[in-house]
Amino acid sequence: MSKRQIELEVMRYDPEKDEAPWFQNYEVPCEEDWAILDAINYVKENIDTTLSYRWSCHMMVCGSCGMMVNGEPSLTCKTFIRDLPDKVRIEPLENFPIERDLVVVLDNVMEKLQTAQPYIIRKDPPPSDDKEYTQSRAALYKFKQYTMCINCMCCYAACPQYGLDQSFIGPAALALAHRYNLDSRDQGKAQRLDILADHDGVWDCSFVGACSEVCPKSVDPAAAIQQMKIEGAKEFWKQKLSGGKS
Amino acid sequence: MAVAKKAIVWGLFAAGGTVSSFVFPALITLFFLIAVGTTPDGLQYEKIHEFAASFLGKACLFIVISLSLWHAAHRLRVVFHDLGVRKDKVVANAVYLAAFVGTAMTAFYLFLIR
Amino acid sequence: MSRQPYIRPMSKTTWYMRNGRYKVYMLREMTCLLVGFYSFLVIFGLAALSSAERWNAFLASQQNAAMIAFHGFALIYFLIYQTFAWFELAPKAMPLQIGEKKLSDSYIVIAHYIVWAVLSAFIFWLAGVF
Numbered sequence: 001m002s003k004r005q006i007e008l009e010v011m012r013y014d015p016e017k018d019e020a021p022w023f024q025n026y027e028v029p030c031e032e033d034w035a036i037l038d039a040i041n042y043v044k045e046n047i048d049t050t051l052s053y054r055w056s057c058h059m060m061v062c063g064s065c066g067m068m069v070n071g072e073p074s075l076t077c078k079t080f081i082r083d084l085p086d087k088v089r090i091e092p093l094e095n096f097p098i099e100r101d102l103v104v105v106l107d108n109v110m111e112k113l114q115t116a117q118p119y120i121i122r123k124d125p126p127p128s129d130d131k132e133y134t135q136s137r138a139a140l141y142k143f144k145q146y147t148m149c150i151n152c153m154c155c156y157a158a159c160p161q162y163g164l165d166q167s168f169i170g171p172a173a174l175a176l177a178h179r180y181n182l183d184s185r186d187q188g189k190a191q192r193l194d195i196l197a198d199h200d201g202v203w204d205c206s207f208v209g210a211c212s213e214v215c216p217k218s219v220d221p222a223a224a225i226q227q228m229k230i231e232g233a234k235e236f237w238k239q240k241l242s243g244g245k246s
Numbered sequence: 247m248a249v250a251k252k253a254i255v256w257g258l259f260a261a262g263g264t265v266s267s268f269v270f271p272a273l274i275t276l277f278f279l280i281a282v283g284t285t286p287d288g289l290q291y292e293k294i295h296e297f298a299a300s301f302l303g304k305a306c307l308f309i310v311i312s313l314s315l316w317h318a319a320h321r322l323r324v325v326f327h328d329l330g331v332r333k334d335k336v337v338a339n340a341v342y343l344a345a346f347v348g349t350a351m352t353a354f355y356l357f358l359i360r
Numbered sequence: 361m362s363r364q365p366y367i368r369p370m371s372k373t374t375w376y377m378r379n380g381r382y383k384v385y386m387l388r389e390m391t392c393l394l395v396g397f398y399s400f401l402v403i404f405g406l407a408a409l410s411s412a413e414r415w416n417a418f419l420a421s422q423q424n425a426a427m428i429a430f431h432g433f434a435l436i437y438f439l440i441y442q443t444f445a446w447f448e449l450a451p452k453a454m455p456l457q458i459g460e461k462k463l464s465d466s467y468i469v470i471a472h473y474i475v476w477a478v479l480s481a482f483i484f485w486l487a488g489v490f
Contacts, residue, residue: 015364071379097365105365138460160328160382163370194248203252206324207449208385223452229256230453236253260453266395267446268476271439272483273398278431279489280422288488289419291412297486298409307406314399321392328389330373348399355406 003029006081008039010051011091013098021098023089024048030081036088037065037076040102053102060216063150066093066157067102073154075216093157095166109156112169115195116177121188133185146179146224148217155211155221161204168204169196171211171221178224181231190235197232205229255320255342262317269310298359308356312349319345391442394434447472 006028013021026047028039037055044051055065058077065076068091070084096104126133155171156162162170177196181189196202205225212222279286287293297303319341326337376382408418451468484490 013366015366016362018366021366021368094368095370097367099363099365138457141460141462142457160375164327164372164375197249197253199250199252201250203250203256206328206385206389208382209449210381210385212452213381220452223455226449226453227455229253229260232249233253233257233260236249236251239249262395263442263446264450267443268479269483270395270398271435271443271476272480273402274431274435274438275484276487276489277398277401277422278428278435280419281424281427281431283423285419286484286488288486291409291415293488294415295409298406307402311399311402314395318392318396318399321389322396325386325389325392328376328386330371332372344396348403351403352406355403355409359406359409 002032004032004081005086006030006039006084007087008043009087009089010040010043010102011089011098012051012101013092015100032082034081035077036067036069036074036079036081036084036090039081039088040076040090051102052100061150063152066152066154067091068094068157073157073214075152075154078216093153095157095159095163096153104153106153108166109153109170109173112173113151113176115169116173116180117188117192117195118176118180120180120183120186121191122185123187135184139184142184143179143182145219146175146182149175149179149215149219150217152216154214154216155219158210158214160208160210161206165204167200169201171205171225174202174205174228175219175221175224178228181228189231190238193228193232193235196228197235202228202232255316258313258316259320260317262313262315263321265310266314266317270314295359298356304356304359308352311352312345315345315348315352316342388441388445391438394438395442398434443476447476 008026008028009023010026011021012018012024026043028042028047030039030042035058037058040051040053041055044053053065053067055077056062058065060075060078063075066073067076068074068089069076069079070089071091073093076090090102092098092102092104096106096108099105120133149172151172153172155175159168159171162168174196177192180186181192202225205222207222207226209222212220215221276286276289280289288297298307322341323334323337326341327334331337376386405415405418408414447469450472451465454468455465456463456468
């Protein structure tokens, strides 16, 4: 296979030396079928061992290699050289603090995933003695796409409202909450909406829609949030009409 | 914690966005026809007055205009935020007051048409 | 090893110039000015319905080149960034699943266009355009 010379323009930041990030260029002889992650791995192995970045599975499952590729939040194992020009700019995910080079600090979003209460909440005991919650396929398909999220955080890098105000719970966490709200086995919708349709929740979304466009797993967080707004509006009146408590 | 009051204005925003998306292209076209001097028959005084005097006409006009106003107000609030104006309380009060005044004016003028 | 995370600045006033997607979003949001403008124009029209003279004066005040240009621009802008944009996004807020299969978004969008066409035709008929 023929090689293609790609110029990688990589953002570097060393917290112990640098005041601010800067760009370093690497000339990488790429195989035609390489993903950007292969090119970065080539740099690490053959040109510059000091480059820091996260990756693990190289097969769109682990969600750790999310970076900005030419300004677009991308899973670098899924973004191919053949679809890119000869000069490619690699930056750490937008809207996150940079820990070092291409590694970002994810603490803020990790906390937000907790607020979504992403587990099945039951008020009634399980319907059968063997403690199984059965579910029809139709009921599964209502939320299945939202289970595909791998927490790569590309949606947070794409969301300007999260960038402008980091108290916004944001796309992945809200989509995850919606996944459980739609689950026929779950009874925690009102409890979740109490938090997620309060301030910093769904209302901070202005439906830019960028989260869904960049999602490498074709999850649609923007849709989830709009649906949650409708549910939130219903829940609001339900709480009002029942005298404040649902 | 509880569902925030923003649920109310968002509901009006969504309803108004839907209504205006469906109705405003025709409305703007009618204003365009007026502007070029080819006012359609239905917009001559007798006919439009009769329409606005009917209960159904009043109801349609009120629903379309008031919801559209609340839609515009809420979206304008977001625009201010997006343009970097961070006095959200002031902005919200101003835009919703404008929508309220517009809604009241619509109701008042419709009431006067008999 | 000391941690010293670097936070990249984000302009609160010009962030939307960063990419085309954000620019389109801002153009979409600006439609609120048109919605507000036409709502109040209708309200002024309702006020003018108090007498035939006032209504005719209202109509006359609308008949000039500037208004022709503005309505022409507003119609195209509104169609692209409000009506079509809204229809395009509607199925996201209201997905439909029939049995095990999610109804394709395009059906919901097409349904919106059909309702819009019928409603617009009705309004034109009501206004005596045809």
